[in-house]
Amino acid sequence: MRAVKGKNTSIERRLFSMLAGRGISGWRRHVRELPGNPDVVFHSNHLVIFVDGCFWHGCPTCKRKLPKTNRAYWKNKITRNVEIARVASAELKKDGWVVVRIWEHQLRDANGLKTIGDRIEKLIDAGVI
Ligand SMILES: [Zn+2]
Numbered sequence: 001m002r003a004v005k006g007k008n009t010s011i012e013r014r015l016f017s018m019l020a021g022r023g024i025s026g027w028r029r030h031v032r033e034l035p036g037n038p039d040v041v042f043h044s045n046h047l048v049i050f051v052d053g054c055f056w057h058g059c060p061t062c063k064r065k066l067p068k069t070n071r072a073y074w075k076n077k078i079t080r081n082v083e084i085a086r087v088a089s090a091e092l093k094k095d096g097w098v099v100v101r102i103w104e105h106q107l108r109d110a111n112g113l114k115t116i117g118d119r120i121e122k123l124i125d126a127g128v129i
Contacts, residue, residue, distance in 0.1 A: 012039055012051055014107045018117050024124065034097075036088025045124055047098045050089075054104045056081050062105050098123060 012029075019027060019040070031041040031048075038048035054062040058078045066074045089099045100120065106112035 011104050011107050014113065015040065015049070015051060015102070015116070018107075018113045019120070022117050022121065024117075024120065035091040036085060038092075042124065045098075045127070046096055047100065047120075047123055048092055049100045049102060049120070050085065051102050051104060051107065052085065057085060057103075058082055059103050059105060061103065 016029065026044055027040050027042045029040055031038055034041065034048065036050065039051045040049040042048070052059070055064040056078060058064075058081075066078075085101070089101065092099050100123070102116055106116060
């Protein structure tokens with residue numbers, strides 16, 4: 001899924017710097033040994049975070065338009081991405097991970113970032129296992 005989830009895209013960096021800015025520690029980025037290569041992993045809390053690209057995962061809020069050419073290809077690719085993400089989430093949950101999926105668009109504005117930061121802090125404070 002490398003082509004789908006570019007490493008260290010600017011949108012991901014917003015998430016990383018938000019976590020760092022709040023003094024949230026104990027996480028690693030892009031952990032390949034877990035299903036779906038989560039973007040952020042809190043090992044001791046058994047918490048993983050994925051950032052789903054609005055185009056690549058067919059975000060229902062943004063409804064990003066498909067390219068004019070090869071529409072069937074793109075549609076199929078997005079459907080597959082969603083399915084792969086669903087399977088990865090299910091596998092992780094089965095193994096006792098708490099899975100948080102964030103839409104790319106939620107990281108684009110300060111309010112969205114704050115909401116996500118609050119949610120993650122709450123999960124960590126709750127000592128999710
Ligand atoms: Zn979106």
